Structures are given as structure tokens and as C-alpha cells.
Amino acid sequence: MGLLRWFSQVWAVTLLNLRTIGQRRGSSAATVFGVAGVVMVFVAVLSIAEGFHATLAATGSPAGVIVMRGGSDSEMMSGISRDNARIIADGPGVGRTGQGETASSELYVVVSLPKRTTHTDANVPLRGVQPAAFAVRGNIHLISGRPFRWGHNEVIAGVGAARQFAGLDLGSTLHLGENVWQVVGIFESGGSLSESEIWTDVDLLMPAYRRTLFQSVHLELASPAAFDRFKDALTTDPRLDVSVLREADYYAEQSRSLTTIITRLGYSITILMGIGAVFGAVLTMYSAVASRTREIATLRALGFGSGPVEVSVLAESLVLALAGGVIGGLLAYLLFDGYRTSTLNWQSFSQVAFAFKVTPRLLVTAIVVTLPMGLIGGIFPAIRAGTLPVASALRET
Amino acid sequence: MRFLPLVWKNLGRRKVRTTFTALSIVISFLLFGILAAIRLAFSAGVDVTGADRLAVTHKVSIIQPLPISYGDQIARVPGVREVTHANWFGGIYKDPKNFFPRMGVDPVTYLDIYPEIKLPEDQKKAWLADRTGAIVGRVTADRFGFKVGDRIPILSTIYTKLDGGRTWDFTVDGIYDAPKGFDTSALFFQYDYLKEAAFTTNQVGWYIIRISDPQHAQRIVDQIDALFANSHAETKTSTEKAFAEGFAKQAGDIGAIITGIVSAVFFTLLLVAGNTMAQSVRERTSELAVLKTLGYGDGLVMRLVLFESCLLALVAGGLGLVLAKLATSGGDPTGGFLPVFYLPGRDFGLGIGLAVALGLATGALPAWQAMRLRIVDALRRV
Secondary structure, eight states, X not given: OOHHHHHHHHHHHHHHHHHGGGGGHHHHHHHHHHHHHHHHHHHHHHHHHHHHHHHHHTSSOTTEEEEEEXXXXXXXXXXXXXXXXXXXXXXXTBOEETTEEXXXXXXXXXXXXXXXXXXXXXXXXXXXXXXXXXXXXXXXEEEEEOOOOTTSSEEEEEHHHHHHBTTOSTTOEEEETTEEEEEEEEEEOTXXXXXXXXXXXXXXXXXXXXXXXBOEEEEEBSSGGGHHHHHHHHHTOTTOOEEEEEHHHHHHHHHHHHHHHHHHHHHHHHHHHHHHHHHHHHHHHHHHHHHTHHHHHHHHHHTOXXXXXXXXXXXXXXXHHHHHHHHHHHHHHHHHTTOXXXXXXXXXXXXXXXXXXXXXXXXXXXXXXXXXXXXXXXXXXXXXXXXOOHHHHHHOO | OTTHHHHHXXXXXXXXXXXXXXXXXHHHHHHHHHHHHHHHHHTTXXXXXXXXXXXXXXXXXXXXXXXXXXXXHHHTSXXXXXXXXXEEOOOBBSBTTSOOXXXXXXXXXXXXXXXXXXXXXXXXXXXXXXXXXXXXXXXXXXXXXXXXXXXXXXXXXXXXXXXXXXXXXXXXXXXXXXXXTSOOOOEEEEGGGGGGBSSOOOEESEEEXXXXXXXXXXXXXXXXXXHXXXXXXOEEEEEHHHHHHHHHHHHXXXXXXXXXXXXXXXXXXXXXXXXXXXXXXXXXXXXXXXXXXXXOOXXXXXXXXXXXXXXXXXXXXXXXHHHHHHHHXXXXXTSSSSOOOOOOHHHHHHHHHHHHHHHHHHHHHHHHHHHHOOXXXXXXXX
């Protein structure tokens, strides 16, 4: 049989199959929705990890550095004295603006505020900063209200925190110990972690939380290349016991465990569901073949080879799976992309507000995942269709 | 029961289809079981909190410590039976990813208030006599292979010792067990050991108190909080259940979201399986008519069809649940993040109920049709 003829047979039978899907509406729809469900869950679960990761990845500039006490794995646990903070800010390679070094000594604590969705208390991060903090971050923009005044009991809230937690609306008040603090502004910072935080003057926050030590120094180097020299200078300074990290590395580490867990959960659930959907696809294709037994036998009697018949069944199964994949991906995108929530970041023991993120890469992965499902679902029924004994199949009712 | 062979033969007439239908039901219920374990893990500990226990924390946030002097004042509030306290120690065991909770507690009162912590008497005695000793929960002991007598070095990220070092050595004096659902991942050591820290602050992380009568909980909560109102460290007292729930809900909607979307798929898979089961009965219309011709009553035919779908759903669903039980018996799959991870008996029962419901639902329509079937119509149809 010529190759060309073989292909034209495949083409003809496949078209026939696809055109008659409408007659097997019920079971075909079940397969499509089965696959769509799997893909939707796959995309939705992994978009949690993507979103969380994106928030932490958006935090920290290439030249950004965080200095904490040696051995600390998060700001919350760290401590740095005022004298040491001075030495750190004077380190080699630290950037400068008209107001001095781009280094901000900070205090990072949490305040209990009720989550809007559950009405239970959550640890909302509260950061005391120095004026250089705005130059260090570079991307803090107020979207309403005004900046807090230094030396006043005033705070500005990140847009993520304000959205997720009650009591952070413009003009509302916070009770921290004996003092009352007013929310005077809401800021955004390009989707970074800072948007989960509340900011205020560190010199007022320290007495309010009865602290005498800073916890970290955030600084911006004049250039990313200056990092090694800066780090060597600090770690070899006998007066200091500090760990020096690029902000990007620090935040990647912070997101690692949650991202790993969600990804692992996502994949194992998906594999399980995928197996379930493959069974669904097998069932559908078997019944598609069974309901067309006579039709297939007629084709074979007319001279169509068993190869084209097999390929056409496989093709139908692939098309159904792909359709499911596309529908599932679209549904996940429509339902979950941009869905806002917050969770506890165990490393810093504080809340991170973030949005689910359905990335194009995720969608492509999901659709690729459907192909083996369609293939496996179609292969046994295809063999059955190809090996039907023509004579007895023609007689079948 | 004497119709069991007939029903079994019917199930076996299309072996491939029955197998795949059964397999998709197995997978659905496996998923259901794992889901129940995940949901439980995200709300860890909430179910096993004592109604007679209250937690007292700093009002501003849990990271703020409370003075140790509060303990005596709380103990004098009427209705309070016993007070104990705990400090979060944190720290790193070899690598940050080897996370498990470590807490400094007052051993005698803590074990009194938490009878769930089951410690052999000799190990308890050894711990009480050993200032640098610790007890470790079963989950963590198994995870790292800790045995009684081992020394565990923990690098503290909070407490510096008097000599400037930050590595604290703990001797394992005991390994405790607890009823299912109670987190056994924590290491407890004596609060007194913390007096070797460079800055002894005489502060504790939180208090746990036991009250005589849970009905008076609200009054006691109000009284304790009133006691410290307008001081520099105001308190927030809540029932242990609310305290634990608050913690669980911090991790947030993630658990709820995963549960939600996976349940949707659970039902999709069931729909596919149910559709096939119904279809296989429809195909046998003429056979059912033959049965009726032979004298099988309407009711009997209906019961036979229902019995067949229920049998398939129950066998496959039960197998799925057993697999889920096995899959979750290994405990925490995430390495310390979800310490309480198992399939609770209640959800197992619920799963069985769902399987029966599935059998009835998928069998109902074909069974009803089978009952109403008129022999002449059915036999005419080809």
C-alpha cells in the first residue's frame, strides 16, 4: 500500500470519526470534562505556588543586600545593635544618595489583626524603617493617603495587607500596647512582599515593642558587583558577627519550603487524577468503538486497512483529551488567575499576601500533560477496533 | 444472597469495562481519603484540644513575651486549677529544613495539663532530674532516629548562651506518644535550661491554664484579661480550641482551596463512572426482559440491578479507601510541615457511605426502568 494512500485513508476515517462525535455526545462529554477537571486542578494548585514564588521573587533588587545576625535564618530571629548597624552602613560599596548611605536599619515584628475572610487573628508583619528604606526598595508608591511623618504614631499599610486584614483602611487606628497608631497611607511596591507589610518609624516601633536591638540592615549597594567585597569586609570584621545575603537569595530561601510542598501536593494529586481520567477516556473510547462495530467492519470490508482505523481511534481520543485540556486550562485561568489570598510564611512567622498566578508556561505544561492521557486512553480501544473480525462484526447488532 | 453468582456474572460479562469502571472508582476514593488527610493536616490539632484548657498570649501578637510573674496572678483567679507556660525556642537542627517545634516548658505542670503526652514513668523521672534533658515526640524520633540517651545539638536563632555560643545540647531523656491527632513532632525541654542564656529575661511565650469547669470559661477569660488591662503587657486569653484554630487558619485558605477543587474533580470522576455503570444496564434491556419472562418479579429485577451497582461501588470504593489508608499510614509526606497526617476513622466511614450513595444513585434510574420494563416492548427492541 502506498504511503500516500495510507495517509489519505487515515485522513478519511479520522474525519469520519470526528464528525460523528456528536452522536456520542454523552460519553465524549464525560471524557472531555474528566480531562478538563484534571487540568483545572493541576493548573489551579500550581498557580498557588507560582503566585507565592512570584511575590517573593519580585522582592529585592539585584544590588539589594540584607544583613542579619550570624546564624539567623529570618529577620524575626535576628538582632543587631545600633553600633553594629552603623558599622554595617559604613561598609565598602554601599550606595549613597544626597541624604546619606542607602542603608536602613529595621525592626520586623508582627501584630495580630483579623483576616477579613475568616475573622481569626493572623500575624501581620509590621516593619519599622529608617528614611533610607524608601531609597533601598526604590519601588514604594503611595496609592492613597500620604507618607507617615517621622516621629509620629503613624503607619502606612501595603495594599496586600490592607486588602486581606481588617483594620488597615485609610484613617483607621491600630492599638499597639499603650499607643494608638493611625493608618495614613496605602502603598504598593510592584507586587513584592513589602505589600504584605505595615511600615512605620523604627525609632517609635522599638520602644512600643520594648526592643533595644534592630533586627536587620537592608541596603542597596552601588552596584551588584560590589557584593563580594562588601560581604568579605563585614564577615571578617572582628566587631561583627553577621550573615550577609543578597536579598534575592534570602527571599528565594523563604519561599522554598512552601513552594516545594505545594508543588509536590499539586503533582501527586494531578497524577492520581490523571490516572482516573485515563480510565474515563478508555471507557469512552471503548464504547465509541463498540457502538460503531458495524460501521468499522463496513469500512474494513470496503478495503480500509486496520492501521488507518487504529490511528483514527487514537486521533479521536487525542482530540477529546486536548479539548479537555484547553477547556480546563481556560477555566483555571478565568477562575483562579489573580485570586488573592494570604498564608503564613513559617520562616518569618508572618503573613504573606499574594495572588494566584496562571502563567503561560503553566498552561502549556498542562496541555502537554493531556496528550499522554489521550494516547493511553485510546490505545487499547484502537487495537480492538483494528483487530475486529470483519465477518462476525458485520453481523453484530 | 443466592443471586450473588448471577450479579457477579453480569459484572463479568464485559470484563474490560467493569475493570476500568472499578478502577476509576478506586482512584476517586483514594483521592477522597488523601484529601481527608490533607484537610485534617491543615487544621491540625483543632479536634483534640481540651475544652478545659485556655491559652494566654500577649495581646499585640504571639511573638511578644509575657512576664513570668503573671503565672502566680493567673493561678489566683477563681476557677483556675493549674497554670503552665511555654517558650518557643525555634533554632536549627543541622539544616533549616529539618524543622520540628522545640519548646521550653515547666515539666511538671506541663505534663499535668497535657495528659495526652504519654511518657513512661522512668523516662519522666529521668527528665525531671535532668536540667538539660528533653523529651521528643514519636514522629520526630522516628524521623531522625533519636533514641533515649542521644544528644541533640540545636543552633538557636534566638538565645545566646552565657559563653557566647549559640549551640544548645539536649539529652533525649524520653520519647512520648500521644493519642491519634495530637501532634507528636515537638521537643520539650526544661524552661530552667534557658537560665543559661546570656539574657535571662524572666519572660515566657504563653501560658496554658486548666480550669475546673469549662462552663465558666468566658468569665475566667474576662477576669484574666481584666487583670492585666492597661499594663505594659496586656493579655489575650482564648480557649485552646480558638487558639489552635487561629493557628490553623493562619496557614489560610490554601487547605480549603485544595479541598474545594479536588472535591470538584472527585465528583467529575464519579460522574464518568456512574455514566458507564448506567449504560451497561441499559445495554442488557433484552436480558432483563428474558428474566421477567422466566418469572422474576418487577421488584426482584429492580433489586438485582441496584445490587449490582452497589456491589461494584462498594467493592471498588472500599478498595480505594483501604489504599488511601495505606498511603497515609506513612505519616507526613512533606517532611515536617504537616505533622498530623492520617486518615481519620470518621472520614473512612463517610467514604463508605458515599460509596453506597454512589451505587444507589447510579443504579436508581436503570433499576427503575428495569422495574417498569414491559416484556413485549423489550423483546421487540434489538
